[in-house]
Amino acid sequence: MDRMKILLVDDEHEFVTTLAERLELRNMNVSIAMDGEAALGLVENDPPQIVVLDVMMPGLSGLEVLEKIKAIDSKIQVILLTGHGATKDGIRGMQLGAFDYLIKPIDIDELIEKLNEAAKSMA
Amino acid sequence: MSLNLKKWFNIKESLQMLTDVDSSSNRYQLFQRNIRVLMIVLTIVPLSMMALINYHQYQSSLREEIINPETLLANKTKHSFELFMKERQALIKSISSFYSFKDLSDKKTLNHILLTLKKEFSGFVDLGLISGADGTQLCYAGPYNLLGKNYAEQSWFQEVMLKGTYISDVFMGYRKFPHIAIAVQRYEQNGQSWIVRTTIDTTLFDSLIAAMGLDAESDAFILNKDGIFQTNSRLYGEVLEHCPLKIPMGGHATYVDERKGPDGRDIFLTYTHFTYPEYTLVIVKPKSTVLKTWYALKSDLFFVFLASSILIVIVVFRLTGIMVNRIKEADHNREMAFRELQHHHKLSSIGRLAAGVAHEINNPLAIINEKAGLIKDLIGYTPDFAQKEKFSTLVGAILQSVSRCRTITHRLLGFAKRMEVEVETLDLNELIEEVLGFMEKEALYRNIDIVLELAKDLPRIDSDRGQLQQVFLNILNNAMAALEDEGRILIATWEKDADTIAVSIQDNGCGMSEETLRHIFEPFFTTKKERGTGLGLSITYGLVKKLGGDIEVKSKEHEGTTFKIFLPKKSIT
Numbered sequence: 003m004d005r006m007k008i009l010l011v012d013d014e015h016e017f018v019t020t021l022a023e024r025l026e027l028r029n030m031n032v033s034i035a036m037d038g039e040a041a042l043g044l045v046e047n048d049p050p051q052i053v054v055l056d057v058m059m060p061g062l063s064g065l066e067v068l069e070k071i072k073a074i075d076s077k078i079q080v081i082l083l084t085g086h087g088a089t090k091d092g093i094r095g096m097q098l099g100a101f102d103y104l105i106k107p108i109d110i111d112e113l114i115e116k117l118n119e120a121a122k123s124m125a
Numbered sequence: 126m127s128l129n130l131k132k133w134f135n136i137k138e139s140l141q142m143l144t145d146v147d148s149s150s151n152r153y154q155l156f157q158r159n160i161r162v163l164m165i166v167l168t169i170v171p172l173s174m175m176a177l178i179n180y181h182q183y184q185s186s187l188r189e190e191i192i193n194p195e196t197l198l199a200n201k202t203k204h205s206f207e208l209f210m211k212e213r214q215a216l217i218k219s220i221s222s223f224y225s226f227k228d229l230s231d232k233k234t235l236n237h238i239l240l241t242l243k244k245e246f247s248g249f250v251d252l253g254l255i256s257g258a259d260g261t262q263l264c265y266a267g268p269y270n271l272l273g274k275n276y277a278e279q280s281w282f283q284e285v286m287l288k289g290t291y292i293s294d295v296f297m298g299y300r301k302f303p304h305i306a307i308a309v310q311r312y313e314q315n316g317q318s319w320i321v322r323t324t325i326d327t328t329l330f331d332s333l334i335a336a337m338g339l340d341a342e343s344d345a346f347i348l349n350k351d352g353i354f355q356t357n358s359r360l361y362g363e364v365l366e367h368c369p370l371k372i373p374m375g376g377h378a379t380y381v382d383e384r385k386g387p388d389g390r391d392i393f394l395t396y397t398h399f400t401y402p403e404y405t406l407v408i409v410k411p412k413s414t415v416l417k418t419w420y421a422l423k424s425d426l427f428f429v430f431l432a433s434s435i436l437i438v439i440v441v442f443r444l445t446g447i448m449v450n451r452i453k454e455a456d457h458n459r460e461m462a463f464r465e466l467q468h469h470h471k472l473s474s475i476g477r478l479a480a481g482v483a484h485e486i487n488n489p490l491a492i493i494n495e496k497a498g499l500i501k502d503l504i505g506y507t508p509d510f511a512q513k514e515k516f517s518t519l520v521g522a523i524l525q526s527v528s529r530c531r532t533i534t535h536r537l538l539g540f541a542k543r544m545e546v547e548v549e550t551l552d553l554n555e556l557i558e559e560v561l562g563f564m565e566k567e568a569l570y571r572n573i574d575i576v577l578e579l580a581k582d583l584p585r586i587d588s589d590r591g592q593l594q595q596v597f598l599n600i601l602n603n604a605m606a607a608l609e610d611e612g613r614i615l616i617a618t619w620e621k622d623a624d625t626i627a628v629s630i631q632d633n634g635c636g637m638s639e640e641t642l643r644h645i646f647e648p649f650f651t652t653k654k655e656r657g658t659g660l661g662l663s664i665t666y667g668l669v670k671k672l673g674g675d676i677e678v679k680s681k682e683h684e685g686t687t688f689k690i691f692l693p694k695k696s697i698t
Binding site: 024106 | 484487488490491492493494495496498499502503506527531535
C-alpha cells in the first residue's frame, strides 16, 4: 500500500510541524500549510489524499477552505480540528462534506484511526 | 407623641420604604396598618360628621313637630276651660240681670232657676241670694241647708263686693266634694246691693281633661296660683293637695319644659296659664312616650352609622389586605426576576470568560501535547538508550497532565457553549430510571435506599434526552454526595398543571446552610473542595432554563435537600 498522502493545515507553526513529524514517523507522506491560501495552492498543485484542517485560522477560515477543497476535488477527504469544545463547527463542517472532526488537543491514536477510516472510505 | 403620630401617618415614608428590594414583612405590616388607619379615618370622619349634623337637624325639626301638638292640645283644653267658666259666669250674670231682687228672694223662683240650669247646663249644684249689706244668705236653692249663713267675713265676699264678680279656687267647703263658687254682685237703683252665688261641681273638670284623650302614662291637671291641685292628678296627688312639681307662674304663652319628675322619671311638661281665674293647665307626659319617634329615628340613625362603619372597616381591611398582598407579590416577582437576571448575567459573563481562557489555553496545550507526543514517539522509535525508561515515564506524565488540562478546558467550553437542544418526545419516568441505572451500583454498595414515586400516567414531554440525563445525573450525584451510607433518596414525578410536569428529588442527607443555598447555582461555587469543579449545578440550572423549565431547591441543615424541577410538556424551541 502506498504511503498515505496528507496535508496538515494549521496557523500554529509549532503544532503543525510537530504533528507532521509524528505522522511521518508513522510512515505517512505529510506536507504542511500555515494558512488557507497556501493549503489551496498545495491542493491544486500536489493534491493530497486527506487534509487535516484547523477550523480557527486567520484569513480564510477552515470551513471556507473546506468548501474550496471540495470544489476542487470532492474526493479529497477532510478531517477538521476544532479548538472549541463546540460541536457546532464540527457539525457544520460535516454538512459541508468533512469526513469527521476532532477536538484539540488531539489524541494521536484517535487521529491515526480517523485517517485510516478516511483512507479506507476512499478506496 | 405628636411626632410619633406624624411618623405613623406618613404615607410617603411608608411608600418609600416599600421601594427597597429587600422588604421584610414587617414593613408591609406597617404599610398595611398605615393605609388602614388612613382609609378608616378618611371614611369614618366624614361619616361621623354627617351623622352628627343629621342628628342635630333631625333633633331640632322633630322637636318642633313633637312640641306643636302638645301646645295645641294645651291651648285647646285651656280654651275649653275658659269657655266653660265664662259660660257659667255669664249665666249667673244674666240671671242677676234678668231677675229682680224680689224674684230671686222667692225660693220657688230660685228653685226653678236652679232646676233649669241643672237641666240645660251641667255642674250646677246650688244657687243662693246673699245680701250685699251684711253677707247673710237670704234665699237658697240646693241640697244643703245654708239659708241664713253669713259670708261677711269670708274673703270671696270682700272680693265680689270690690270687683263685682268672683270665681273661687276649688274647695271642699261645707259640701265635702270639690267645687268652685261663682258670685256676681248686683246693685239696685235704690243703692241696695245683692249677690247671686252658685257652686259648680268640678268633676266636670275631670271630664274636660279626660276629653284630651291622654294615654295611661300621661297626666293632665289644673293648679291654682299657689300650686294646689284643682283637679285630681293621676300621678302626683288628689285635688287640693300641693303639687310636687314647681310650675313657674306668670306669662300668657304656652310653655314646654323637659325635666325630671319627682319620681325620677324624665318628663315632658306643657303648661299654660288662664287669664281668669289664675289657673294653670299642666300636661305631663313621660319623655319616652313623647320622644318615641325621635328615639326610633335616633336608633335608626345610630344603626345606619354603625352598620356603615362596620362595613367600611371590613371593606378597608379586605381591600388593603388584597392591595398589600398584590404589592408584596409584585415586589416578590420583581425581586425574583431581578435575581434571575443577575444570575443569568453572572453566568453569561463567566461563560464568556471561561470560553476565552479555555480557547487561549487550548492552543499552547495542543502544542505541548504534540511536542510531548513526538518525544514519546521518538523514544519509542529509538533503540534502547540510557534512561529510556525514565524519559518514557516523564513524557507519559506530561501527556497525562495535558489530558487532564484538556478535560478541564472541555468542561469550561461545555459550560460556556452548551450543546444544541435536540428535542424528542420522551417519557420522563423512563429517563429517570435510565439515569438511576448509572448509580445502582454505588447505591447498592453504600446501602442507599432509592424510593420511586413516579406518576403512572405521566404525559410524555418534548425535551432533550441528553441534557435531561445530565440534569438528573448532576442532581442525583449531589444527593449521593450529601448522603451518609444507608441514606434515602425519594424521587417523585407528577403532573403539575396542564402545561407542566414536575420532578422532585429529595434526600435525607446533610442539607445546606442558607448561605450555601443562596449560591448553589452559581458557577465555581463548590463545597466539595478538590473533588468538584463547582460547575455541576450551574450547568444543571442553565440546562433546565434552556429547556424552558424551572428548578427550585429547599434545604435544611442536617435534615436534607429537595430539588424540584418543572418541565414544560411542549418544547419551547
